[in-house]
Amino acid sequence: MSILVNKESRVVVQGFTGKEGTFHAQKCIEYGTNIVAGVTPGKGGQCHLGKPVYNTVEDAVQSTKANVSLIFVPPVYAADAILEAADSGIELIVCITEGIPVQDVMYAKKYIKSKGCVLIGPNCPGIITAGEAKIGIMPGFVFKPGRIGVISKSGTLTYEAANQVVKAGMGISTAVGIGGDPIIGTDFIDLLKLFEADDATDGIVMIGEIGGELEIRAAEYIREHVTKPVAAFIAGQTAPKGKRMGHAGAIIAGSKGTAQEKITALQEAGVKVAMSPARIGSAIAELMK
Amino acid sequence: MNIHEYQAKKLLHSFGVKVTRGSKATSPEEARHKAKELGSENWVVKAQVHAGGRGKAGGIKFAMSLDEVFEKSEKMLGMTLKTHQTVGAGKVVRKLYIQEAIDIEREYYLGIVLDRRREMPVIMASTEGGMDIETVAAETPEKIIKVGVDPITGLKGYHLRKLAYGLKLNKAEMKEFNKIMIPLFEAYQKTDASLIEINPLVLKPDGEFIALDAKLNFDDNALMRHPEIAAMRDEEEEDAAELEAGKYDLSYVKLDGNVGCIVNGAGLAMSTMDIIKLEGGEPANFLDVGGNASAETVARGFELILRDKNVKAILVNIFGGIVRCDRIANGILEATRQIDVQVPVIVRLDGTNAEEAGEILKQANIRQILIAEDLQDGARKAVKSAEGDRA
Numbered sequence: 001m002s003i004l005v006n007k008e009s010r011v012v013v014q015g016f017t018g019k020e021g022t023f024h025a026q027k028c029i030e031y032g033t034n035i036v037a038g039v040t041p042g043k044g045g046q047c048h049l050g051k052p053v054y055n056t057v058e059d060a061v062q063s064t065k066a067n068v069s070l071i072f073v074p075p076v077y078a079a080d081a082i083l084e085a086a087d088s089g090i091e092l093i094v095c096i097t098e099g100i101p102v103q104d105v106m107y108a109k110k111y112i113k114s115k116g117c118v119l120i121g122p123n124c125p126g127i128i129t130a131g132e133a134k135i136g137i138m139p140g141f142v143f144k145p146g147r148i149g150v151i152s153k154s155g156t157l158t159y160e161a162a163n164q165v166v167k168a169g170m171g172i173s174t175a176v177g178i179g180g181d182p183i184i185g186t187d188f189i190d191l192l193k194l195f196e197a198d199d200a201t202d203g204i205v206m207i208g209e210i211g212g213e214l215e216i217r218a219a220e221y222i223r224e225h226v227t228k229p230v231a232a233f234i235a236g237q238t239a240p241k242g243k244r245m246g247h248a249g250a251i252i253a254g255s256k257g258t259a260q261e262k263i264t265a266l267q268e269a270g271v272k273v274a275m276s277p278a279r280i281g282s283a284i285a286e287l288m289k
Numbered sequence: 290m291n292i293h294e295y296q297a298k299k300l301l302h303s304f305g306v307k308v309t310r311g312s313k314a315t316s317p318e319e320a321r322h323k324a325k326e327l328g329s330e331n332w333v334v335k336a337q338v339h340a341g342g343r344g345k346a347g348g349i350k351f352a353m354s355l356d357e358v359f360e361k362s363e364k365m366l367g368m369t370l371k372t373h374q375t376v377g378a379g380k381v382v383r384k385l386y387i388q389e390a391i392d393i394e395r396e397y398y399l400g401i402v403l404d405r406r407r408e409m410p411v412i413m414a415s416t417e418g419g420m421d422i423e424t425v426a427a428e429t430p431e432k433i434i435k436v437g438v439d440p441i442t443g444l445k446g447y448h449l450r451k452l453a454y455g456l457k458l459n460k461a462e463m464k465e466f467n468k469i470m471i472p473l474f475e476a477y478q479k480t481d482a483s484l485i486e487i488n489p490l491v492l493k494p495d496g497e498f499i500a501l502d503a504k505l506n507f508d509d510n511a512l513m514r515h516p517e518i519a520a521m522r523d524e525e526e527e528d529a530a531e532l533e534a535g536k537y538d539l540s541y542v543k544l545d546g547n548v549g550c551i552v553n554g555a556g557l558a559m560s561t562m563d564i565i566k567l568e569g570g571e572p573a574n575f576l577d578v579g580g581n582a583s584a585e586t587v588a589r590g591f592e593l594i595l596r597d598k599n600v601k602a603i604l605v606n607i608f609g610g611i612v613r614c615d616r617i618a619n620g621i622l623e624a625t626r627q628i629d630v631q632v633p634v635i636v637r638l639d640g641t642n643a644e645e646a647g648e649i650l651k652q653a654n655i656r657q658i659l660i661a662e663d664l665q666d667g668a669r670k671a672v673k674s675a676e677g678d679r680a
Contacts, residue, residue, distance in 0.1 A: 101511035110441055139609075157556035235560045240544065243542050243575075245558070245575050246555025246575070277560035277561070
């Protein structure tokens, strides 16, 4: 078992023939991901990276039974791509695109919920089930198979964390980048629930950052519902107030959304919080002893 | 992105929001001329800077005559305004807004902002107009009425009634309030605003509501579909280095410390600042060169950081994923050749081809480049170097 994706996942790539789409789809195929089709409007009927290209997601789903979509569509068209995937019967949508207007995501999220569909991201590195499927832009080799689940708002910090987990003698079951935008499709709680129920996961690492209150709600959830050990790191302890730190959602608004309030909430919920980004691996290792 | 009050009022007016009449001026002569054109008897001279709290800082003055408009404008232009919202020394006043003075019956606060928790815009209204809303929220939160508007329903009658009852408006006032609330919400949605604040919203003796002030922020991600709003950007109001970084697609925020950092990825960049602090140092900046760091972006990073004369050491922290560390190592060498880097540069490269990268840096044997074993070692060396103690 694992969460969300595995060898059986049938992936369609939206924005397949573009520069980013081509580069990363190639890497996913090399990793062993079961990419069954691509979609680029106007290029239907062509073959790209050895896979059929369709004009619409609906065509791709009908012809290939794709059930997961990976989106590399530019920001202005990305919400359209998310809605198209949901309307075509895709069950899991992974949106890598950074820079989508927040109102677009707000509408798209409400709509896809009514379709019972799951959105990961946007503005995220994607999702990887180690050794089975890489549906995103992360370097696959860092995520050695094992029994630790990772949930993170960040890209490279996720690779850093996974690397530390591996160096500490463990490995990754599934790692999910949930994205750093103010509104995201799937948050910590949704995934904590899945990891808690997953036979292949023994411990969980969660990486948060300043801005919003998802980590605080996650802490409340962990206290009540999570029995597996959880280690965490919150980035931005030194971030100034009112300044956006790279990610659109990483901003301390007034006095809300600081690293300290999140760290305190997690600690009170029994989570082992690494104060240093160099101690994420050792924090989870201690819990797993 | 922020815009000035004079721009915000013009934009809101185009949606049908009633705003006070006024004009922008950049000299005392122009101010007097604009005041005369307005044809009022009393005026308000308002500093146009991207910061709230102008009144208390001396950025809003009344004038009873055209000569007084001239005098007050002359004093205000060029002054540095320090408010609770400015950082450092404050903001230099380069533009003024000359506005008609109006009679005030009551003052309210009205705002629209994205509620991240509920994932919808929320309208905030209060009878405590003219006050700093954060103070009201902290001291008397019951005086703020919040009404979330689900994007599925849009703004409906029941939302408006909730607001009106909360503000204790009578039937006639309610009708007038809706005349400003409906177009204001439309403006929020259609311009992809991230924040609208009318503080104060004024009820005039004649029973009409009017925006005495207006603050608008926009979702940066949506500016590409609003070129007319993007064109309102006032670059003089923004930090020059941050602005330049943006042009190169780098994300930079200047801080007060002396350890510069160049990192790929926003989360890792924030963490790098954190670990510098944990090791006893102070970060000089946040700098994300992007998930796909390249030799060029690293070189640009060096240029930006070295403009800050406080910087005594630079920590380069790259986790190579898709991007290969050996390429980054060559980029660092290239950058140090092109740019005169006088301060110690501590390099921590991990991930793809990290060993080859270490070898490249060792072979090059450049005096000011120190190689770090891992993240913690990098931070420690950077902090020590900044203190002048070459580790």
